[in-house]
Amino acid sequence: MKERTTYTAADLARYHAGGMSPREMHELEKAALADPFLSDALEGYETTPHAADEVAELRTQLNKRVARRKIFSLSAAGDQNWFRIAAVVIVFAGIAFLITRTLHNDHITSDRTLADNKTLAPPPVSKTPPPTIATPTEKPVETEQAPQAKIPLTTDKVPKPAKTEQAAQPTEDGITRSSQPSNAGRQPTTPTGSHDAAANYFRENKGSISDFNGQDRSIKKEAKSLQESNAGNEKPEGEITTSSAQTSATASPADHQNAATMPIAANAAPSDILKQEMKKANPEAKDRAGMVMQNANTQPADSVQFNQYLDTAKRALPAADSVRDNGKVILSFTVNNTGRPDNIVVEKSLCDACDRAAIELLKKGPAWINVAGKKRTVTVTF
Amino acid sequence: MEGLGILYSRYMDLVYGVCLKYLREPEDAKDAVLAIFEELTVKLRKYEVSYFKGWLYQLSKNYCLMRLRSKKGKPVNIDVSLVHLADDWHPDGTEDKEAAFGSMEYCLGELQPPQRIAVELFYLKEKCYKEIASETKSDIGQVRSFIQNGRRKLKICMEKHFAKTGK
Numbered sequence: 001m002k003e004r005t006t007y008t009a010a011d012l013a014r015y016h017a018g019g020m021s022p023r024e025m026h027e028l029e030k031a032a033l034a035d036p037f038l039s040d041a042l043e044g045y046e047t048t049p050h051a052a053d054e055v056a057e058l059r060t061q062l063n064k065r066v067a068r069r070k071i072f073s074l075s076a077a078g079d080q081n082w083f084r085i086a087a088v089v090i091v092f093a094g095i096a097f098l099i100t101r102t103l104h105n106d107h108i109t110s111d112r113t114l115a116d117n118k119t120l121a122p123p124p125v126s127k128t129p130p131p132t133i134a135t136p137t138e139k140p141v142e143t144e145q146a147p148q149a150k151i152p153l154t155t156d157k158v159p160k161p162a163k164t165e166q167a168a169q170p171t172e173d174g175i176t177r178s179s180q181p182s183n184a185g186r187q188p189t190t191p192t193g194s195h196d197a198a199a200n201y202f203r204e205n206k207g208s209i210s211d212f213n214g215q216d217r218s219i220k221k222e223a224k225s226l227q228e229s230n231a232g233n234e235k236p237e238g239e240i241t242t243s244s245a246q247t248s249a250t251a252s253p254a255d256h257q258n259a260a261t262m263p264i265a266a267n268a269a270p271s272d273i274l275k276q277e278m279k280k281a282n283p284e285a286k287d288r289a290g291m292v293m294q295n296a297n298t299q300p301a302d303s304v305q306f307n308q309y310l311d312t313a314k315r316a317l318p319a320a321d322s323v324r325d326n327g328k329v330i331l332s333f334t335v336n337n338t339g340r341p342d343n344i345v346v347e348k349s350l351c352d353a354c355d356r357a358a359i360e361l362l363k364k365g366p367a368w369i370n371v372a373g374k375k376r377t378v379t380v381t382f
Numbered sequence: 383m384e385g386l387g388i389l390y391s392r393y394m395d396l397v398y399g400v401c402l403k404y405l406r407e408p409e410d411a412k413d414a415v416l417a418i419f420e421e422l423t424v425k426l427r428k429y430e431v432s433y434f435k436g437w438l439y440q441l442s443k444n445y446c447l448m449r450l451r452s453k454k455g456k457p458v459n460i461d462v463s464l465v466h467l468a469d470d471w472h473p474d475g476t477e478d479k480e481a482a483f484g485s486m487e488y489c490l491g492e493l494q495p496p497q498r499i500a501v502e503l504f505y506l507k508e509k510c511y512k513e514i515a516s517e518t519k520s521d522i523g524q525v526r527s528f529i530q531n532g533r534r535k536l537k538i539c540m541e542k543h544f545a546k547t548g549k
Binding site for chain 2: 022037
């Protein structure tokens with residue numbers, strides 16, 4: 001006789017209700033002895049008289065649950081490998097983006113640091129016309145962090161320097177023009193025109209040039225000569241001394257630190273004196289400088305000093321000669337609350353050294369008029 | 383999911399019976415049946431199941447026991463006499479049948495009288511529990527217990543006898 005292999009709740013209920021024949025019961029019991037699952041179930045159904053109805057109700061609930069899960073599984077695609085892969089890819093892409101962004105920020109910071117060092121290098125020998133920054137209008141912004149332009153320099157007032165190794169030459173405006181040799185291995189040169197002025201500005205504004213290449217650039221000597229030239233000269237020079245003292249009094253700690261290592265800076269002219277002198281500047285002088293700063297949105301506080309500073313710093317670049325007159329670096333930036341350029345981005349690169357120099361030039365230049373949230377662009381032509 | 387639903391539905395009657403056995407309350411048993419189905423969908427992804435029915439039985443039983451434990455906060459005592467051990471000893475082959483019958487005859491005599499009578503009536507006379515209970519004047523539960531225990535002891539005895547005689 002063929003034994004039944006499956007028993008339903010109705011069969012088990014019928015067994016307990018006495019609806020089975022002894023033969024059927026024996027078969028079921030025999031099957032239950034061989035099947036612990038059935039045996040337990042058989043015992044369980046002994047406790048309820050409505051097993052068939054309860055199981056029917058359960059079956060309905062199960063079907064509903066299965067239908068609900070079916071919808072969920074289709075929408076969530078939980079069992080699909082592609083869904084998991086996509087999720088992992090998205091997560092990794094996000095992490096990669098964050099890492100890239102962080103590294104990019106670090107790179108900019110390191111670039112700025114490198115540029116700081118490079119622009120502190122002494123101006124190298126250069127016979128090419130120095131670049132200038134030409135801006136349509138010049139409206140200085142006087143902030144504590146603005147560069148301490150000690151000596152107002154105008155191209156028309158700057159005497160034509162000769163390639164001499166004079167320690168210091170007082171000019172007609174009473175400013176000492178130093179043409180000290182930069183170092184033993186490098187032939188010192190004296191820039192011409194605004195270049196000379198820029199060199200002076202650079203020295204005064206940046207302090208010890210020799211700090212970078214490890215040689216004494218006779219800053220103290222320059223300072224001394226400057227003081228000497230200021231001693232019995234024009235009124236502005238006297239104002240320079242007075243105002244520089246004021247500037248020192250209100251300077252930030254960083255400025256004090258710079259002043260400690262930059263003797264010339266202590267005698268520098270304040271920006272208001274510089275501004276007066278700048279008014280005398282010949283606009284053509286900017287063009288002669290050769291570097292053009294294009295700025296449609298804002299104007300630097302003191303573009304002349306910025307131009308000359310740029311000029312000097314650019315000539316300090318080792319690779320400057322090779323790239324000069326060959327291209328431009330376009331920088332974009334924003335201006336922070338103190339008028340300093342912030343978030344500087346190289347929009348168009350020329351060379352690594354040039355990019356760094358351009359960034360540094362912009363960074364170390366005069367303060368800018370702050371228009372919050374406005375992105376500015378400058379082009380530095382080499 | 384749909385396939386699993388169909389598969390589970392096939393054994394749901396048994397699962398409900400098992401849950402009724404351990405939890406006693408129909409509502410608890412219903413909840414357990416649906417919860418076991420949920421657990422099934424998770425565990426089937428982790429484990430490779432070769433014999434679904436046996437695996438489902440263990441899962442259901444364990445779930446009910448765990449639920450009882452968490453509900454009462456104390457261990458559950460299970461009547462050992464009601465525990466049925468699955469047979470994994472099935473002597474087959476014509477040569478062994480003679481020896482098996484001889485061993486069975488010997489071991490039946492070794493069983494306690496209530497167990498021996500219940501086993502003989504159930505397996506040899508093919509009577510149901512109810513009939514045996516009626517004949518032996520005992521209840522069905524006792525008859526089931528006599529048969530299950532007698533069956534287990536019979537198996538152990540026959541294995542030993544086989545090992546002893548070498549047949």
